[in-house]
Each structure stands twice: as C-alpha cells, then as structure tokens.
Amino acid sequence: xxxxxxxxxxxxxxxxxxxxxxxxxxxxxxxxxxxxxxxxxxxxxxxxxxxxxxxxxxxxxxxxxxxxxxxxxxxxxxxxxxxxxxxxxxxxxxxxxxxxxxxxxxxxxxxxxxxxxxxxxxxxxxxxxxxxxxxxxxxxxxxxxxxxxxxxxxxxxxxxxxxxxxxxxxxxxxxxxxxxxxxxxxxxxxxxxxxxxxxx
Amino acid sequence: xxxxxxxxxxxxxxxxxxxxxxxxxxxxxxxxxxxxxxxxxxxxxxxxxxxxxxxxxxxxxxxxxxxxxxxxxxxxxxxxxxxxxxxxxxxxxxxxxxxxxxxxxxxxxxxxxxxxxxxxxxxxxxxxxxxxxxxxxxxxxxxxxxxxxxxxxxxxxxxxxxxxxxxxxxxxxxxxxxxxxxxxxxxxxxxxxxxxxxxx
DNA sequence: GACATATGTCTACAGTCGTTGACAAGTTCC
DNA sequence: GGAACTTGTCAACGACTGTAGACATATGTC
Numbered sequence: 277x278x279x280x281x282x283x284x285x286x287x288x289x290x291x292x293x294x295x296x297x298x299x300x301x302x303x304x305x306x307x308x309x310x311x312x313x314x315x316x317x318x319x320x321x322x323x324x325x326x327x328x329x330x331x332x333x334x335x336x337x338x339x340x341x342x343x344x345x346x347x348x349x350x351x352x353x354x355x356x357x358x359x360x361x362x363x364x365x366x367x368x369x370x371x372x373x374x375x376x377x378x379x380x381x382x383x384x385x386x387x388x389x390x391x392x393x394x395x396x397x398x399x400x401x402x403x404x405x406x407x408x409x410x411x412x413x414x415x416x417x418x419x420x421x422x423x424x425x426x427x428x429x430x431x432x433x434x435x436x437x438x439x440x441x442x443x444x445x446x447x448x449x450x451x452x453x454x455x456x457x458x459x460x461x462x463x464x465x466x467x468x469x470x471x472x473x474x475x476x
Numbered sequence: 477x478x479x480x481x482x483x484x485x486x487x488x489x490x491x492x493x494x495x496x497x498x499x500x501x502x503x504x505x506x507x508x509x510x511x512x513x514x515x516x517x518x519x520x521x522x523x524x525x526x527x528x529x530x531x532x533x534x535x536x537x538x539x540x541x542x543x544x545x546x547x548x549x550x551x552x553x554x555x556x557x558x559x560x561x562x563x564x565x566x567x568x569x570x571x572x573x574x575x576x577x578x579x580x581x582x583x584x585x586x587x588x589x590x591x592x593x594x595x596x597x598x599x600x601x602x603x604x605x606x607x608x609x610x611x612x613x614x615x616x617x618x619x620x621x622x623x624x625x626x627x628x629x630x631x632x633x634x635x636x637x638x639x640x641x642x643x644x645x646x647x648x649x650x651x652x653x654x655x656x657x658x659x660x661x662x663x664x665x666x667x668x669x670x671x672x673x674x675x676x
Numbered sequence: 677g678a679c680a681t682a683t684g685t686c687t688a689c690a691g692t693c694g695t696t697g698a699c700a701a702g703t704t705c706c
Numbered sequence: 707g708g709a710a711c712t713t714g715t716c717a718a719c720g721a722c723t724g725t726a727g728a729c730a731t732a733t734g735t736c
Contacts, residue, residue: 288702290713293714308594311693315693315695324714326694327696327697327714328714330695330696331695331713393639394508394509394590394591394592396509399643402644403644407646421658425655427648428646429663429666432640433636433666436631436634437632439632439639443593443599444593444599444602444606448622448629450625458622462625462669465669469668474661487732488682488683488684488732490683516722525685527687527725528683530724530726531726536725
C-alpha cells in the first residue's frame with residue numbers, strides 16, 4: 277500500500293537510519309490513528325528491525341512527539357492582519373507559494389494532528405503542539421480584542437474543514453469551476469467571521 | 477474513574493442487560509478512542525461477563541454501530557431557515573429547550589463521533605452516520621444554492637469547535653459574562669457565514 | 677418435581693502490541 | 707591484526723485484545 281521509504285540497503289549510518297525511521301513514522305501517523313500504527317510497520321517501511329525504533333527513540337510516544345517537531349515551522353509566515361482570512365483559505369486549498377516539500381511536511385504534520393486527536397496517549401502531545409506551534413503564532417499576528425479567542429476559533433474552523441476533507445473524505449461535490457470558486461469565497465467569509473475584530 | 481452503570485444485581489432479563497451494555501458502551505466510547513475502549517471495561521461497568529457483549533452484539537464493531545443508532549433523532553427539530561445560525565450556536569453552547577436526558581444522549585453520540593473520527597474501523601460507520609443523520613437533515617432545512625456544501629461547512633465548524641472544546645480541552649479563557657457574550661456573537665456570525673446563501 | 681430453554685460465566689485460544697537483552701556484524705583506531 | 711566501539715538483528719517476554727465453546731445456573735412450562 278504505502279511504498280517503502282528506503283528500499284536501498286543503507287550503509288551503516290545512525291543519523292540516516294534515524295531519519296529514515298522518522299520519515300516512515302510521519303507517513304504512517306499521517307494516515308492512521310496513533311494506536312493503529314505499529315512500530316513493526318514503521319520499521320518495515322524504513323527497512324529496519326523493529327527493535328531499533330525503540331532503541332533510537334526510547335518509546336513509541338517519544339517517536340510520535342518527534343514526528344511533530346519542526347525546528348523552523350511558522351505557517352503564518354507572510355500573513356498580515358489584513359490578508360489573514362485569505363491566507364487561511366489558501367492554507368486549506370493547498371495554494372500559495374511555499375516550496376512543495378516544506379508544504380508536504382506541514383500537511384503531513386497537520387494530518388497527524390487530525391488523525392490522532394482522539395487518542396488519549398497522543399492527546400497531551402497534540403495539545404501542546406497546537407498551543408505553542410499554532411495558536412500562539414496566530415494570536416501574535418492578530419490585533420485588537422480577544423486575540424486568543426479569535427485564534428482558537430479560526431483554527432477550529434480549519435480543523436473541522438480538514439477532518440471533513442481528509443479524514444472523513446466527505447466533500448460537497450464541486451463539479452464546475454464556479455462551484456470551487458463559491459466554496460473558496462464562502463471559506464474566506466467564514467475565516468473572516470472568526471478572525472476579524474467585532475465592529476459593533 | 478467512571479462509575480459503574482448498573483451496580484445492583486439485575487434479575488435475569490436479556491433486554492435489560494442488553495440495554496445496560498449499550499449504555500455502558502456509549503459512556504466509554506464518548507470518553508475514549510474506539511481502539512482504546514476494551515470490551516472488558518464495557519462489560520465490567522455493566523456488571524456483566526465480557527463474553528456476553530460479543531454474544532449479544534456479534535462484534536465490537538457492531539456494538540459501536542448500535543451505540544450511534546437513535547431511532548428518533550432529529551437535532552434540527554424546530555429550526556427554520558432564518559433561525560439556523562442561532563440554532564447551531566445554541567447546540568454548541570448547550571442551551572435550548574430540549575429535555576435533559578435526550579440532550580445528554582445527543583451530546584454523548586456527538587462525542588463518540590469526535591473521539592473515534594480517526595479510527596479506520598469506526599471511520600466507515602461514522603461517515604455513514606454523519607451523512608444520513610446530520611448532513612441530510614441540515615441540507616433539508618436549507619434553501620437556495622449549494623445546500624450540500626453549506627451543510628457540510630456548517631457541520632465542519634461545529635465539529636472543529638466541538639473537538640477544540642471537548643477533546644482537546646482548549647478554550648480561550650472567558651472570565652467575564654461579556655467574554656461569553658462576545659464568543660456567542662462571533663459563533664453565530666461564523667455559522668451565518670457558513671449557512672446563509674451568497675448575496676453577491 | 678422434571679424437563680426445556682433462556683441467560684450468564686469461565687476458560688482459553690490465537691493474535692497483536694511495545695519493549696528488552698543477548699548476540700552478530702560491521703567500522704574505526706592503535 | 708586485534709581491541710574497542712558503533713550499528714543492527716534475533717528471539718522472546720509479558721501484557722493486552724476480541725472472540726468462541728464448554729459449562730453452570732436461573733426461569734418458564736407441563
């Protein structure tokens with residue numbers, strides 16, 4: 277189903293195999309639940325013995341946490357207070373001008389969040405990640421009243437849409453280009469309602 | 477942690493114990509992942525041998541499906557095209573005039589959906605439930621263009637907010653009554669943006 | 677009371693899981 | 707070439723899971 281991450285025999289190199297395991301783990305966690313991903317599958321796709329995973333990362337939980345780590349991740353980059361709503365809509369619609377592999381990493385990481393959101397063991401890790409890597413950056417860009425509230429609500433919308441689209445695979449059929457256009461317009465309108473300060 | 481559903485010894489009564497198992501299952505699935513809920517826990521809280529669960533419901537999957545079934549469930553009852561946005565906001569804010577136990581059942585069922593959304597085995601069942609029990613009723617009330625799309629987007633918002641609040645327990649701190657008020661206003665505005673027909 | 681049936685329990689199986697410790701095979705350095 | 711170290715494999719443990727079949731016990735009927 278999922279193509280092996282690293283088929284070629286790797287010369288002995290701790291850093292490289294560690295990375296291969298991490299990449300394989302990201303791929304799997306982005307497709308399935310925390311509890312439904314086995315260390316044996318991760319190791320298998322990385323071309324490695326399952327025991328190595330435990331030894332390199334300590335535990336499955338630690339591996340999962342590592343999976344979400346990203347040193348230079350700022351997905352609000354380039355967004356100003358005025359373009360926020362459109363920025364969010366683009367984020368969901370997979371547009372914008374971020375380089376492809378960086379974008380893929382971000383998408384995988386968001387998918388990981390969405391898939392394991394209901395898992396008690398992964399929950400604490402996910403909560404932290406959302407707090408520090410997502411909500412705070414959003415709130416920092418926002419001005420005016422209720423920055424925390426608005427950030428949380430906007431991300432809630434993004435999350436709901438993401439689950440609808442990726443996890444549940446429920447999509448209103450948008451056959452024509454006009455349909456897509458109206459969807460995008462409405463999406464921007466919703467994000468605006470969540471993000472913009474109250475005017476009354 | 478979770479108090480036993482039925483502590484008293486039950487006289488032998490197939491229908492009653494079946495119901496007790498179902499109630500216990502609902503409680504557990506509303507608090508944890510599909511794979512993290514064991515038949516032994518469900519049976520334990522129902523005061524019953526684990527084997528009985530398999531015998532009464534056939535399989536864990538079938539039990540889960542039964543958990544979501546509700547013969548007279550129409551959570552759009554009383555909503556008109558004009559009051560929709562407020563109806564949704566009230567649904568989330570736990571207001572309205574539905575009787576308490578019926579409301580509790582609905583909330584538990586929604587929590588079940590949210591918690592196991594990432595589980596591959598429960599996924600198909602959840603998808604069906606959302607389609608027939610939620611999206612279609614919403615779309616039926618809506619008029620005008622893009623009824624499916626608007627229904628899906630409104631539910632996505634509801635789902636995102638629900639996960640934020642219940643599963644992730646992330647809430648913008650709303651200390652004062654005015655905070656809550658502004659939250660409610662914004663929520664209604666978001667739902668309106670998702671539900672109302674485009675006017676341009 | 678005795679039988680038949682419905683209801684519930686007990687034991688155990690086959691499978692999966694994460695993790696560990698002993699061992700093998702490379703690599704590096706003297 | 708041999709020692710010291712790193713890197714990877716193997717086998718297995720203990721804990722857990724959903725489920726099935728044999729068994730026990732209560733209920734209902736004659």
